[in-house]
Structures are given as structure tokens and as C-alpha cells.
Amino acid sequence: MKKSIMVLFFLLLMVSATLMIGETLVVYSNFALISSNKVQRTNGFLIIPTTNFTIQNSLSTSFPIKWYRYHKGELCSLQAFLNAYVGKSIEFKFQDGSVKTLKLLSAKPQILQNPHTGNVYFSPVGEYIFPSPILTDEKNYFVVSTNATRLSYNYISTNIGWNAFYTLNMNSSTLDAKLLLWNETDTAFKNFHLFFVAGKQFEEFQKSGIYPKALAIRGSQTPENSSFNSYEGYKVYNFGIVKTLDANSKVYFSLFSKKVNVEKINVAYNPSQNFTKVLQAVRIKHEFALPAGTISIYDEKDEIPYYLGQAKVQDSPASSVLEIPYGENFNVEVKNVKVRHSIVSKKSFVDYYRFYVVNHSNKEESVWIYEYVPQSSEVMSKTLNIERISANEIRFYVKAMANSEENFDYEVRASY
Secondary structure, three states: OOHHHHHHHHHHHHHOOOOOOOEEEEEOOOEEEEEEOOOEEEOOEEEEEOOOOEOOOOOEEOOOOOEEEEEOOOOOOHHHHHHHOOOOEEEEEEOOOOEEEEEEEEEOOEEEEOOOOOOEEEOOOEEEEOOOOOOOOOOOEEEEEOOOOOOOEEEEEEOEEEEEEEEEEOOOOEEEEEEEEEEOOOOOEEEEEEEEEEOOOOOOOOOOOOOOOOOOEOOOOOOOOOEEEEEOOEEEEEEEEEEEEOOOEEEEEEEEEEEOEEEEEEEEEOOOOOOEEEEEEEEEEEOOOEOOEEEEEEEEEOOEEEEEEEEEEOOEOOOEEEEEEEEEEEEEEEEEEEEEEEEEEOOEEEEEEEEEEEEOOOOOEEEEEEEEOOOOOEEEOOOOOOEEEEOOEEEEEEEEOOOEEEEEEEEEEEEO
16 A cells, blocks of 8 residues: 555544454545454455455455455346356256357357357347356455464455534534444444544545445434544544444434534625625634534524524634625625726726625614735725735725625736
């Protein structure tokens, strides 16, 4: 494996000194590092059971091995029968009902030959009749050649991962978080140590393009212990021992329920020259790390709960402020019009803008405006307090009285 994958193995060694006891899942957003010591000895080799989405070159062992190979489970299918009978005689029933004994020359494409007449049939339409069933090994495993009698190991499997889901109650300023662990492999895990890792890892292995459909969501599980740690720029959540994770299943785990500082605002990002509705958003100041996920926002009025909207959340470290748009404001519209472009010299110009806000509601509304400007430009206004938040982005704040239309001017001086 490449350097980035080796970091994952070092992480596994860090998170617990007891990982080699029983089974451990270190779960990332779309794959898992699986650690165990469950092996079987057969014909002088050790057999390591795996999922059906194992990365074949990801095996790492605690003891030197001579060599290993990966066995991908074989499905009992027509293609498996054809592969087993290549070069042998089988019976074939044609559409007219006649049955002939033919030799299977090729399984893919399907080519048969009549040994008596020499006639060749290419992908004929009809029914194969095989003389006996075939033996297929449907299990997935590593075959390891080693002198060791016991072996601890790690391997990576795709089709296991997790997502974070947040629920924000605006009325109580409470943020609830839960993690959805999904296992879309054919393997069930019992009494295993569970870790979630938040952060982006560079992946240098190829993932399978086959994703089986997951079954219905199972009920919530409560781990015996849960804790939080940081390691090498990642966030690690330790959920202790989990009793079961079924094959093709999903399970929710509660992460936290905490108070946050919440402010409801209106925002407009780079408004066009035509009136468009502003966005409703929340600013959330949090003193704890938030892994990337999806947030659903609710509020209450007269003891009636309302769903306000949903949005994606990026990884956000502690002591940060998230600004999350979740829907449009029905009553407020804005536009930003370039009213004049003036050439000052061969290498400089001034653009004059007029910003409009229309408030159709019966209360005062305020809007935060974000606008891109040329890098190293100078932005000026007699009426607006304009803040430069990056080299090429500004922000300012406007208010509009109830049932009114307001406009504000600013200018941008820049050079070519």
C-alpha cells in the first residue's frame, strides 16, 4: 500500500492497545479498516475470512508471511457452470424441443460443437442440461502461507462507512448529532470494538463498482463507552464494544446533544441584476468539533413544530462559526446592478454598483450580502460598512423597512 494507506494502519495502533483482542472496526466515511485474529488452518495454510468488498492488496499481518492470495467468493450461476464444463460434453435443448449432446468449446462467448457433424453453435437459444452440479466456494478469504500458528491482521473493506446527521432545534438552541453506520457487505460483525474517524483521507486503492442494496434501517444501539480524541489531523470517536452489526444493514449511534449559539439571518450570495429571493440561513457558533454531514433545522411557534430546511455541513473544528443556508425567504428580494463602468487609465477602472432590496413583509428585514470583487481592488461606499473577508470577496449588511424598497451604492476601483 502507498504512504497514505500506511497512515491508517498507524492510526489503528494508536487508538487502542487492545485492538488485537477480538475484532475491531475503524470506520471512515466510505471504507473500514478491519482488525481481527480469527483464522482457520487448512492444509498447512491459514485462512482469513473477509467481506465480499475487500481490497485485495490491503492485508497487513503481525507476523512475517511467505505469500498470500485472495479468494473472491464464487456465485452458483449459469456462468459458473459453463466455466466448469468448458471442454466437456453437455446436453442442450433447442427451441424446437430437440436435445443434442454437444461439446462446450467456450463459456464466454458461449460456443458449442457437435462432435459427430462438426457443426458449431454460437450463443444458441435454448436450455443447458448439465450432468451433475458443480462445487462453488462462495466465501471470501485470504489464503496465507506462514509458519505462525496464530496471526493478527488488518485489511480494508469498501462498502462500509458512516454519515453524520444533525438536528437543530432553533427554539431551544439544541444541536443533536447521530452517526449512521452502514454495512453493505455480506459480513456480520459481533462484539467488536468500534471507532469512527472524521476527516478526509486520500485513497489510493480502487473501489468496487458494485453496491448491493441495503436493507431497512435497524433500531438504535447504545455503546458501552464512547469518547473522542484527535490524531494526526483526524478526529477519532471511540464507541467501545458494539454487540452486533448485521450484513446489509444500517445502525444509528447517538453522538451528542449540546447547546449552541444560534442566529437566524438572511443572506444573498453574489446577487444578479434581476430580483431574486434572499436565502434564510443560520449562524451556529460551536465549541466542539463537527464532522461533515447533513443538518435538518426545526423551529416552534405556538407549540407547533415547523421544519425549516436541510443542508450539507462540512468538517468544522471547535470554536468555529457555521453559516448554513436552508431555504428561501418568501418576502425579501434583492438585485445588484452595475450602473456605470469608467476607465480611469490604461490599467485601471471604476465600477459603480447599486444594490436594491425589496421587503414585502410587515416587519423590518436585514440581509447579509456576499459579493466577489477583483483581487487587490478598493471598495468604497458612503452609506455601507463594507468588510473584506478574503482577497476577492466582500460582505456588507443592509436593512429594509417593512413594505419598502431600499437601495445602496458602492464602487469598486481595480487595475488590470
